[in-house]
Amino acid sequence: MNTIELTEQELAEYWPNFQAVAYALYDDKNVLLYHHPNYNEKPYKSLNWTEQFVGSTLILFEDYPTAIVDVSYYKDYASLYSILIHELFHGYQFLQEEKRFANEMLGVTYPLSEENIELRNRERKWLYQALMASTKEEKLFNLQQFVSTREERQKIIGEFHEYENLIETIEGPTWYVELKAFSEKSERPYSDVLQTYIEPLINKQESTIHLRRSCYSSGLSICLLLDELSPNWKTTFFQSEKSLYEFFKEIMNVETEPLLPMTISHETKKLINIAERIREEEISSFSEMNGYHIVIEGKMAFSAIDPMNIIQSGNRCLHKNFIEIKINNQKILFQQPVLTYFEEHIRNIVKLHLVLSERPELEDGFLNMNRVVRISTDGLTVSILNS
Numbered sequence: 584m585n586t587i588e589l590t591e592q593e594l595a596e597y598w599p600n601f602q603a604v605a606y607a608l609y610d611d612k613n614v615l616l617y618h619h620p621n622y623n624e625k626p627y628k629s630l631n632w633t634e635q636f637v638g639s640t641l642i643l644f645e646d647y648p649t650a651i652v653d654v655s656y657y658k659d660y661a662s663l664y665s666i667l668i669h670e671l672f673h674g675y676q677f678l679q680e681e682k683r684f685a686n687e688m689l690g691v692t693y694p695l696s697e698e699n700i701e702l703r704n705r706e707r708k709w710l711y712q713a714l715m716a717s718t719k720e721e722k723l724f725n726l727q728q729f730v731s732t733r734e735e736r737q738k739i740i741g742e743f744h745e746y747e748n749l750i751e752t753i754e755g756p757t758w759y760v761e762l763k764a765f766s767e768k769s770e771r772p773y774s775d776v777l778q779t780y781i782e783p784l785i786n787k788q789e790s791t792i793h794l795r796r797s798c799y800s801s802g803l804s805i806c807l808l809l810d811e812l813s814p815n816w817k818t819t820f821f822q823s824e825k826s827l828y829e830f831f832k833e834i835m836n837v838e839t840e841p842l843l844p845m846t847i848s849h850e851t852k853k854l855i856n857i858a859e860r861i862r863e864e865e866i867s868s869f870s871e872m873n874g875y876h877i878v879i880e881g882k883m884a885f886s887a888i889d890p891m892n893i894i895q896s897g898n899r900c901l902h903k904n905f906i907e908i909k910i911n912n913q914k915i916l917f918q919q920p921v922l923t924y925f926e927e928h929i930r931n932i933v934k935l936h937l938v939l940s941e942r943p944e945l946e947d948g949f950l951n952m953n954r955v956v957r958i959s960t961d962g963l964t965v966s967i968l969n970s
Contacts, residue, residue, distance in 0.1 A: 755802020
């Protein structure tokens, strides 16, 4: 397994005063834990893998923020190194007591309206052209068009606009340091690396289908433009309460202009149809899974979800990762795909559909699942079907 020992000087090249939290590199057997306050071994403490180490993310390991990276996902050193810097920056945000986080529930219910998607893809093109412009005049013109379009779009989607702004605020700077780290360690020319990172900005299908992820490239682009137009911006960014976009707009002091009348393009209508079809296909795929299909109907509510891994279509939500449901005052954690049906708000669940490999038993007013979970069926209707 690769080992990576970082220094404060190295991190400061990516962001002023970038402080590292603990971090761990791991595979399916071993964990190399660096700089954790509960362990004195240098340069790292070797541990056996446990279920705490899943994915590449930031966790609290023994009550201390720890960036973790699964080395099996990264085939070259530059990719491994840069994703570690990415996750460490999330740790730095934690140390800076960053509070500008988005309400992830808004991402689940984000509107795929024609007017919004049309303007959003135009807006992203203006931002891309501003970043790539060769003259100051061209850059400022494109920035003015970008800001004018975004301000117009805010009037259309309201609070969902703030959701995008705050995703950019957290993930934009994180992608910024990742880009710098990857470029430093990679043998590829910077222009090639930059194009890879900002290409999603003008990929209309990507931005329509993967809304949250598409905010990463726009946030990164705003950071890169701030480097050009206000090089010292990073020294005050964490002292601001504004979103990255509002912070940028204040520095730039760009005046907006009225937009010309808009026509919804055939491409936009096609993109929305594709996005809706993909959602339907994922839900249909779940419904066709092999196993015992359990359908529970009645009043329920979720107590915990993974909003970044939910697909909504109509009054249905496919929870792809996990969901914790409150049923008859009992909390049940399902760590598997679950399809829920709701009324008025996605929290108000009226039907739950899951698939099990073993047939559960209905007896004495309880649903017994996997010999461990036992749910009271009082006031509920339960159906068990074998696919």
